[in-house]
Amino acid sequence: MEHLTILYRGPLASCDYDCPYCPFAKRRDTPDQLRADRAALARFTSWIQAQDHPISVLFTPWGEGVVRSWYREALIRLSHLPHVERVAIQTNLSHRTSWTSDADLSTLALWTTYHPGQVPHERFLTKTRDLTARGVRYSVGVVGQPEHLSAARRLRTELPSEVYLWVNAAEGRTYTDAEAADWTSIDPLFAQSRHPHPSRGLPCRTGDSVISVDGDGTVRRCHFVPTVLGNLYDDSFRSALTPRPCPLDLCDCHIGYVHLEPLGLYDTFANGILERIPHL
Numbered sequence: 001m002e003h004l005t006i007l008y009r010g011p012l013a014s015c016d017y018d019c020p021y022c023p024f025a026k027r028r029d030t031p032d033q034l035r036a037d038r039a040a041l042a043r044f045t046s047w048i049q050a051q052d053h054p055i056s057v058l059f060t061p062w063g064e065g066v067v068r069s070w071y072r073e074a075l076i077r078l079s080h081l082p083h084v085e086r087v088a089i090q091t092n093l094s095h096r097t098s099w100t101s102d103a104d105l106s107t108l109a110l111w112t113t114y115h116p117g118q119v120p121h122e123r124f125l126t127k128t129r130d131l132t133a134r135g136v137r138y139s140v141g142v143v144g145q146p147e148h149l150s151a152a153r154r155l156r157t158e159l160p161s162e163v164y165l166w167v168n169a170a171e172g173r174t175y176t177d178a179e180a181a182d183w184t185s186i187d188p189l190f191a192q193s194r195h196p197h198p199s200r201g202l203p204c205r206t207g208d209s210v211i212s213v214d215g216d217g218t219v220r221r222c223h224f225v226p227t228v229l230g231n232l233y234d235d236s237f238r239s240a241l242t243p244r245p246c247p248l249d250l251c252d253c254h255i256g257y258v259h260l261e262p263l264g265l266y267d268t269f270a271n272g273i274l275e276r277i278p279h280l
Contacts, residue, residue: 001238003054003085003209005274007223007255008044010215012037015063016094017118019143029063038070040215045074047217047232049081058111058274059089060223060255066095079104088275094119097130109275110138116151125158132160139276141166144173144183144190156186164277168254169193189268189278196252197260204246205259205266211237224248224256 014029029037048055057078065071066089076099078087088109100108110131114124131138140159142152144167156165167187169175175183175194184190206212207221207229214220219229219237225247230237251257258265258273270279 001053003056005056005058005205005210006048007058007060007210007212008214009060009062009212009223010037010040010044012065012068013062015092016067017064017092017115019115019118034068037215038068041070041074043217043233044213044215045077048078048084051083054083054085056086056274057084057088058255059087061090064092064094065089066091066093072099075108076103079107086271086274092118093124093127097127097134097136100131100134100136105135105137108136109272109277110136111141111275112138113141113143114151114155116142116148121151121154125155128159128163132163137272137275137277139164139166139272141168141276143168144170144175144193146179149182152183152186164272166254166276167193169195169252171252192257192263192265193254196250197257197263198249199246199251199257199260200249201245203243203261205261206246206256208241208243210259211241222256222259224251224253 011033012029048057059065059071071089075087075089078084084107086109087107088111090111090113092115093112112128128140140155140163142148152165152167159165165186167183167190180190180194210222211229212220212223213232217232219232220227221229229240246260251260254276257263258269266273268278269276272278
């Protein structure tokens with residue numbers, strides 16, 4: 001196998017933020033649920049370590065993972081494996097950033113999201129400045145809610161110019177051209193997020209060189225297609241890997257549509273696909 005990209009989402013569903021647009025806001029996992037998540041992540045990390053082909057991993061937890069020690073430990077451990085080309089995680093950056101000093105920064109990357117109203121501006125900006133000083137590779141993003149526009153503009157002026165600030169279209173929201181122009185002035189790639197992408201029948205890398213894995217090791221082509229391809233831990237998924245078209249009418253999430261081949265986003269994001277850093 002030349003290279004396999006894995007999107008991993010374990011049982012964790014708890015978050016320390018209370019964003020009104022998120023169903024997992026301020027949700028708490030029970031101690032048993034946290035133990036199950038930790039065990040599932042340890043099993044997954046051990047499987048990655050045992051492989052002998054190139055792998056990249058993006059952790060996409062429903063909740064906030066990096067506040068949990070086992071996610072930090074997994075990121076550090078995986079970053080040092082010679083066959084892991086990239087390990088990244090989606091995070092609200094509410095955690096301390098000093099743990100990154102133990103990781104291989106040529107492999108580690110962070111997909112960070114700024115949630116105005118959940119964290120003071122200066123606190124979040126201080127975290128990004130620390131990441132920059134440490135040499136950590138990261139992107140920053142916001143959800144394109146109207147009430148976030150001024151905060152996003154301010155953040156764009158205060159972030160280093162080389163740090164990409166992406167904007168996710170708010171779920172279910174229709175943007176006028178004027179509104180879209182405001183967000184595009186912050187994120188030149190906002191057009192990719194503004195409208196869901198028609199995807200049925202289009203070639204997509206998911207299910208071939210990209211897979212989704214849950215805490216039990218169940219493998220699907222992506223998070224959004226429920227069809228099971230097999231299981232990671234008995235290798236039954238490998239025989240199911242093949243180029244295939246998308247079976248859905250629309251794809252409206254970056255971690256899905258970035259793999260749609262006709263969009264050409266592998267060229268746009270080059271080696272920053274998982275952490276959402278374009279080659280602009």
